[in-house]
Amino acid sequence: MKNNNQSSRLTISIRTTLAVLATFAALAVTGTPVLAQDETTGSDTYDWNLGFSAGYLSGMESQPGGSSNPSDYWAQQRYYEAMNYRNGLRLNSFSLFGESTGKKEAFMDQLMLNVDGIGDPYTTASFRMRSFNSFDIKVDYKNMKYFMNRDDSIYTGLHKWNYTREFLNTSIAYDVSDQVKLTMLYNWTGHSGDYTMTVSPLIDEAEAVGGDSKKTGNDTADGSFGSYARGNFYWMSSPKNDQSNEYLLQGTFKVATNTAFTIGGGFRRFTQDINYTPVNDTSLTYLRALFAPNSFSGIYANPFAKVATTSTNNPLLAYSWDDNRKSNTPIVYFEAVSRPSDKMSVTANLRYENTTTDGSTIKGNMLGYMPTAGAGLIGPSSSGRRLITDTTIASNNNSFKSLIGSLTLSGHVTDELTLTGLYRYTNTDLTSIGTLNAGVGTTDSASNTIFRSLYNADFKTEINSTVTQHFVEGFINYAPINTLNLRAGLQYTARNPDYNRLDDDSSNLLINANLSRQQKGITPFVNFWFRPIHELKISGSYSHSDIKSYMHGTTTQVDNTIRIDPEKTDKYSLGFDANPVKDLRIGFQFKGVFGMTDLLSMIPIVETFDPRLTNKMASFSGSIGYSITKKTSIVASGEYRTNYFSIPVSYTRGQGDDPAPPYGDTLTIDDAQRTIDRSLDATLLVNEIEKLHILVGFSMIRSTGGSIVTIDVTPGPGQGPDLVRVGGPYTWNLFHAQASYDLSKNLSIMADYQLAMQKEDGDYPYTNVMNNYKASLIRGSLYFRL
DSSP: OOOOHHHHHHHHHHHHHHHHHHHHHHHHHHTSOOOOGGGSBOOSSEEEEEEEEEEEEEEEEEEOOSTTOOOHHHHHHHHHHHHOOOSEEEEEEEEEEEEEOSOTTOSOSEEEEEEEOTTSSEEEEEEEEEETTTEEEEEEEEEEEEEEOOOOOTTTOOOOEEEEEEEEEEEEEEESSSSEEEEEEEEEEEEEEEEEEEEOGGGTTGGGTTOOHHHHSOOSOOTTTTTGGGGOOEEEEEEEEEEEEEEEEEEEEEEETTEEEEEEEEEEEEEEEEEEEESOGGGGOOOOTTOOTTOOOGGGGOTTOSSOOOOOOOOEEEEEEEEEEEEEEEEEEEEEEEEEETTEEEEEEEEEEEEEOTTEEEEEEEEEEEOOOOSTTSOOOGGGOEEEEEEEEEEEEEEEEEEEEEEEEEEESSSSEEEEEEEEEEEEEEEEEEEEEEEEEEEETTTOSEEEEEEEEEEEEEEEEEEEEEEEEEEEEEEEETTEEEEEEEEEEEEEEEEEEEETTEEOHHHHHHHTOEEEEEEEEEEEEEEEETTEEEEEEEEEEEEEEEBTTTBOOOOSSOOOOOEEEEEEEEEEEEOOSTTEEEEEEEEEEEEEEEOSSOOHHHHTTOOEEEEEEEEEEEEEEEEEETTEEEEEEEEEEEEEEEEEEEOSSOOOOOSSOTTSOTTEEEEEEEEEEEEEEEEEEEOOSTTEEEEEEEEEEEEESOEEEEOOOOSSTTSOOOEEEESOSEEEEEEEEEEEEEEETTEEEEEEEEEEEEEEOOOSTTOOOTTOEEEEEEEEEEEEEO
16 A cells, blocks of 8 residues: 655645746746847847746755665655756756737747756646637647655555656647638657556465366365465566557537537547566565575565564566557547527537457466465465466457536526536446456475366456436526625436446346446535625635435445445535735635545455445645735745545455454454644745845645554564554655846846755654655756847
C-alpha cells in the first residue's frame, strides 16, 4: 500500500511557491515599460515582440539528514523528487508575439508562441497562428516527468518509479463561410517509463495445484503447501509504455442567428505494453535473520526475529510476464446550442464510441522453489521444497460500446430568478471473451520425483455487462438584491447494471446477482454568498449524498460479497473575505467532509462483522495580504487539516498472531490514516527602488500521524504484527530569497537562493527515515525582451 498525501501536499505547497516566483519574475520582466508599437522591431507588415529567460541552477546536498540518514544518495533522490530541480544551464522560458500592421499582403493577423520549463520536469508549450474570419491553428504540448527513486518497504509495496507523460493537442479551423466552419483535430497522449512492483507469482497456482476437478479430477487443494506460498514475493521491473492517437474532423453550422450545431467523428487507436522481469539477482532473494546470502524464504523466514531460525533457499529461478494490448475506436458526436429567446438557452450533446481490443495477449513463465509447511513459526523445511513450473498463455477480445447524451435548459424566470435543469443519459455495453492456457507442474526437490501430476488446462471466461445510468440535476439561482446570491438544487442518480459472467460455461449466480444490483441516490445541495457591506463577503455550501442499493428493486438488504448500502456523505463549507481597512485583505474558510460506506467485495466470514469505510476531514484555512507601502506588500496563507480514513483490507499473504482478529480472519486488518497537517506560506515583495525587485518567502508543512499500515506480518512469536507508518510524521521547510535588477528597459538579471529541508520522525518500529535531506540551490537568470 502506498500513501501519496505527502507528495500531494508538497506539490501544492511547491506550486504555490512557484506561482509566487512566477509572478515575481513577470514583475521583473514587465517592470521595464512595454515597448510601444512604433518602437517594436519588425517589417512594415508585422510588429514583433520577443522575450526569453535563461539561467543556471546549482543544487547542493549540504546535509543528507543527520545520523538517522547518513546516505547522500537517498537525500539527493528525495530532494529531486520533492523539488524537481537539476543542475545545469536552463532556457526557462521563451515567448514570441507577432501582429499584423494591417497591410493587405499579411498572411496572418496574429502569431503567439510560449514555452515554459524547458528542460525541467514540467514543460509546457503553446502555439497559435490565426487570420480573423479565415483560419486558426493551435498547438498545445505538455510534458510531465515524475519519479520516486527508492524502495521504502518490501511489505508496503511502495517502490520506485520513473515516468514521463506527454500530451499533444492540435487543431486547424477554417471558416468556409460566415455560416460554416470546418475543423481538423489531432490528440496524442503518451505514457512511458518503468516502475518496481511486488509480485508473488507462486500464489497464483501453488495453493490450488490439483484442486480443480474439471482439470485434474481433484477438488482438494494441495494442503502441503499451506499458506507458505504467500510468503514468497519478489520485486519486479515493470516497464509500461502506452500511447493513444485520436483523429477527428468536425463541422460547425449556423442555421439561424441564435442556433448552431456541430457534428463530427473520427478514430482513436490505443496500444500498451507491460513486460515484467526480475529487477536483478538480488531481487530474487531476501536477507533473513541468519544473514545467509542468496537466501529467500519470504515472510516465513521471520526476518525480524531476534533469534536465528532455520533458513531455506527458495529462489525464483525464472519469471517473465508480457502483457500487450491494443484497441481501435470509431467516434461520432453531435452538439447543438440555441437561444430561442433572450431569457432561455438550450444545449444538447450526443456521443457514441465503439472500442474493440481484438488480439490482446498475455504470455507468462515462472520457475522456482516453494517450501512446504513447516512446524510452528520457525519456517519451512528445506527438505520439503517443491519445484514449481507455470506457463501461461492468454488472449482477450473485448467490445465496449458507450452512448452518452445530455440536455441542459436554462432560463430567466425574472431578473432575480434563474432555473437550470440538466439530464444526462449513459449506456455502456461490454462483451469480453478471454481464454487462458495454464501448464502447471511440481517436482519434489529432495526425491526428484513428480509430486503432483503435470496438467495443461484451458480456461475460458465470458463477461456480458450492460450499465444504464441516469443523472438529473435541477437548481434555482436567486439574487433578490445585488449583494445576495442563493443557489439550491437536487441531484438524482440511478445506475442499473446487468452483469453476467461465465467461467468455463458455469455461472456464479450469487456474484452476478450482486453485481447486477440497482443503485439510486439523491443529493440535495445549497450554496450562497452575501456581501452585507462592500468590505465583507460571506459564502457557504452544504450537500448531503445518500446512495442506496436494491436487489431486483425490492430490498436494501445486503448479506453477501457485495456491500454498497448505504453510502452517505456530507460536505459543508463556510468562509469570508474581508477588507477591513485600506490595503488589508483577510480570508478564512472552513471545510468538512463526513462519509460512511458499507464495504465492497468482502468475503462472507468478514461481512458478519459489518465492516465500514469511514472518511472524515476538517480543514481551517486563512490568508492575509497587506500593502505596507505602494511598492511593498506581504502575502501569507495557512491551513490546519485533520484527516481520518479507515478501511478493512484482506491481504493474500502475511501471518497474524492476534487471538481475537477484529474481523474473524487473521489476514484482514484495518488500514487507517490519521493525520493532522499544518501548512504555511508567506511572501514579502519589495520594489522600493524602481529597478530593483526583492522577494523573500517561507513555506512549511508539518504532518503528524501518517498512514498506519498494519500488514499483519509477525516479527516473532508474541511480538504482535508489523506496523509501518507511511507519509509521516515529518516536517518540511523551504526558505527562498530572490532579487532582480533591470539593467535596461530590455534586460534584467536575477539571483535566487533556496534552502529546503525535510525531516521524518523515526520513533516508530520499522519506520523508514531515509527520506531526510537538507539542500540548497543557487540560480542565476537573465531576462531579455525585444
